[in-house]
Amino acid sequence: PFEAAIFDLDGVIVDTAKFHYQAWKRLAGELGFDFSESTNEQLKGVSRMESLELLLRSGGITDLTAERKEELASRKNEWYKELLDTLTPGDVLPGVSGFLGLLRSRGVRTAIASASKNAPLILEKVNIRPLFDAVADGNTIGRAKPDPEVFLQAGRLLGVAPAACFVFEDAAAGVEGAIRAGMRVVGIGDGALLARAHLTIASFEQLEPVFLLSHIGL
Ligand code: B16
Ligand code: MG
Secondary structure (H helix, E strand, O other), X not given: OOOEEEEOOEOOOEOOXXXXXXXXXXXXXXXXXXXXXXXXXXXXXXXXXXXXXXXXXXXXXXXXXXXXXXXXXXXXXXXXXXXXXXOOXXXXXXXXXXXXXXXXXXXXXXXXXXXXXXXHHHHHXXXXXXXXXXXXXXXXXXXXXXXXXXXHHHHHHHOOOHHHEEEEEOOHHHHHHHXXXXXXXEEEOOOOOOOOOOEEEOOOOOOOHHHHHHHHOO
């Protein structure tokens, strides 16, 4: 039986994935190359510095000092935070709050497992922190997805064993991390990109909670 539901943040609870993409694209533009949405797919769920490395590689830039990389990453983060500033509770993705409420009413514990250091800020801006029993994020972990650390930490904070946890993820790296953690995974988004998930849905909007609950076996 499943006792806990663990949610990725960017792209699952709120559509901040598009803000990451806009900010990275702006950085690529300043560096003189274009950055496509398909390359961006690889950055989802990956840490800030690893995302920068992937971006630079896609633009053929290989000779930057560590200091310059730090500077570029923090510039991107400033632009990203300007975009986060526009977030309101209305930006929680459709169907999410209702599903969280349903889970909690059935005694299921809930947590966030996000690679983002901005997770606390985002949760506060959209006012959804009260619907989670625990938060594991980029400030509390050492290794980014696809490492299982953030999921294992979320399970530990809830006091629930991995085999009793269900994870909701929009990124291939996150699906992989959750599988390595020994958890079941629901992919949110493009089934082809999330082929390793145990089940994929287009969005929570499409989700019929009762159907999913019966699928999960709650
Ligand atoms: P930050 P998630 C991830 O969040 C994003 O998907 C990924 O694109 C981003 O690089 C990473 O957080 C780090 O974010 O720069 O805000 O610390 O999907 O794991 O909730
Ligand atoms: Mg995500």
